[in-house]
Amino acid sequence: MATKQFSYDVIVAGGGPAGSTTASFLRKQGRSVLVLEKERFPRFHLGESLLPCGGEVWDELGVSDEMKRRYIHKPGARFIHSESGLTQTYYFSEAIRPDHPFAYEVQRADFDNLLLRRSEELGAVVREETAVRDVQFDDHGVDVTIRSSDGSTEVVRSQVFVDATGRDTFLGTRFGLKVSDELVTTNLACFTHYEHCVRQTGADEGNITIVLFDGGWWWFIPFKGTVTSVGCTLQKEFTLSRKGLTAEQMFMAALEATPAMQELLQGATRVRPVDTTGNWSYRCKQFYGDRFLLVGDSAAFIDPLFSTGVLMAVTCGKYAARAIHEALLAGDCSAERFASYQQQALQGADLFKGLVHEFYARNLRPLLVRSAAHPSTCAAITSALAGDVYRPAMWQGLFREGFSERAVDSYGTQRSSMES
Ligand SMILES: Cc1cc2nc3c(=O)[nH]c(=O)nc-3n(C[C@H](O)[C@H](O)[C@H](O)COP(=O)(O)OP(=O)(O)OC[C@H]3O[C@@H](n4cnc5c(N)ncnc54)[C@H](O)[C@@H]3O)c2cc1C
Numbered sequence: 001m002a003t004k005q006f007s008y009d010v011i012v013a014g015g016g017p018a019g020s021t022t023a024s025f026l027r028k029q030g031r032s033v034l035v036l037e038k039e040r041f042p043r044f045h046l047g048e049s050l051l052p053c054g055g056e057v058w059d060e061l062g063v064s065d066e067m068k069r070r071y072i073h074k075p076g077a078r079f080i081h082s083e084s085g086l087t088q089t090y091y092f093s094e095a096i097r098p099d100h101p102f103a104y105e106v107q108r109a110d111f112d113n114l115l116l117r118r119s120e121e122l123g124a125v126v127r128e129e130t131a132v133r134d135v136q137f138d139d140h141g142v143d144v145t146i147r148s149s150d151g152s153t154e155v156v157r158s159q160v161f162v163d164a165t166g167r168d169t170f171l172g173t174r175f176g177l178k179v180s181d182e183l184v185t186t187n188l189a190c191f192t193h194y195e196h197c198v199r200q201t202g203a204d205e206g207n208i209t210i211v212l213f214d215g216g217w218w219w220f221i222p223f224k225g226t227v228t229s230v231g232c233t234l235q236k237e238f239t240l241s242r243k244g245l246t247a248e249q250m251f252m253a254a255l256e257a258t259p260a261m262q263e264l265l266q267g268a269t270r271v272r273p274v275d276t277t278g279n280w281s282y283r284c285k286q287f288y289g290d291r292f293l294l295v296g297d298s299a300a301f302i303d304p305l306f307s308t309g310v311l312m313a314v315t316c317g318k319y320a321a322r323a324i325h326e327a328l329l330a331g332d333c334s335a336e337r338f339a340s341y342q343q344q345a346l347q348g349a350d351l352f353k354g355l356v357h358e359f360y361a362r363n364l365r366p367l368l369v370r371s372a373a374h375p376s377t378c379a380a381i382t383s384a385l386a387g388d389v390y391r392p393a394m395w396q397g398l399f400r401e402g403f404s405e406r407a408v409d410s411y412g413t414q415r416s417s418m419e420s
Helices: 017-028 052-061 064-070 108-121 170-174 202-206 236-240 247-256 259-264 309-330 335-360 375-386 392-401
Strands: 008-013 033-036 072-074 076-081 087-091 103-105 125-127 130-137 142-148 153-163 178-180 186-195 208-213 216-222 227-235 275-277 282-284 292-294
Touching: 008 017, 008 142, 008 309, 017 033, 017 052, 017 108, 017 309, 033 108, 033 130, 052 064, 052 103, 052 309, 064 108, 072 202, 087 375, 108 125, 130 153, 153 170, 153 309, 170 292, 186 236, 186 247, 208 259, 216 259, 227 236, 227 247, 227 259, 236 247, 247 275, 292 309, 309 335, 335 375
Parallel strands: 008 033, 008 153, 033 125, 076 208, 153 292
Antiparallel strands: 072 103, 076 087, 130 142, 142 153, 178 282, 186 227, 186 275, 208 216, 216 227
């Protein structure tokens, strides 16, 4: 039987950070790439606070200067505990390895468009308003059925398929790979944008603020200019006891329960309707198979407490591109070739997941506003908040000992031997 012609080496479904970064790194290796994106960019997206360790990827993609020009600097992360009033700020310049002392806060519509256009500049073919509808794998390649906004369908063929469809989890759903993470006790986010909030001043203006309260936690992400992204991530108990509320009513109920957040919004004007999203923490059992890889949220999504999603998406995009390039060079795109990609991806994902679990088990929660008196713990938390998670050796000690050893019973006294 004659082998069908390949249109591209790789077809990437989804033009968010995971998809565009995978495409850009594949282009740097000279691979032909088609990116299919169902929306027209720029489009709104959540995930506006970046982490410093993304800096390496921005440099390699050649977008660092443009980002510096467009976006506000984020030198740190401030945590406020609403009920006790305790506050602590972590500065990335004080991380264990302070290679990247700041990150950025970005409007994702603009940022995702910047990354997608960069992949185009590097030679990827990008088709927007074009959704992937079906994939058929065979021994030699993959046929991808796509549908354009005018309703027309066609089939394109490649050697490898990358699923970067985000929380739509195109292949994860199709192959039944998704497993939800029941240890995370939040299940809903309500979000909007405000103008003229009470921001920090000077160099601290771009800090993210996370406000912890009994019903969950808030994010406060200031953009360059006057707009600030404000949202809350709510505990199941909080949302289930208020079933039937509209998005706006749920947001207002959470605000009513959080005096510290009310202070930050004093005199501010809401400039977007309140919206919600669910589909919470999950991970696919496997991030690869014969001729395909899952990258970014299509592989795993973890509660966004530590602003980790974009870093994981772009780091894994880089790893995926390398794995695919090497597989194509070897002429073998079988699942076994991609197993090491999953191992690399999990290094960071497991650490972030461990931290999120520590938070929801309540050990890490009080420590976040009480670690200043313990420099080594404080530096470790700062490094995690900076996203320095893809070098696992650094973290082994911390997880072996566990945060419970360092935990505080309440937002008051330290109970462990750390102080002795
Ligand atoms: C409440 C909340 C707050 C968050 N806060 C942060 C934060 O502060 N910082 C951070 O780093 N991350 C945050 N995240 C996570 C972040 O949004 C994601 O991790 C990140 O966007 C993942 O990038 P991605 O490219 O994998 O997916 P996406 O950015 O979702 O991109 C996927 C793309 O695929 C397209 N697509 C889907 N299906 C198809 C199809 N069939 N065919 C073609 N295209 C398709 C979509 O239109 C989309 O553009 C947050 C997430 C949530 C829910």
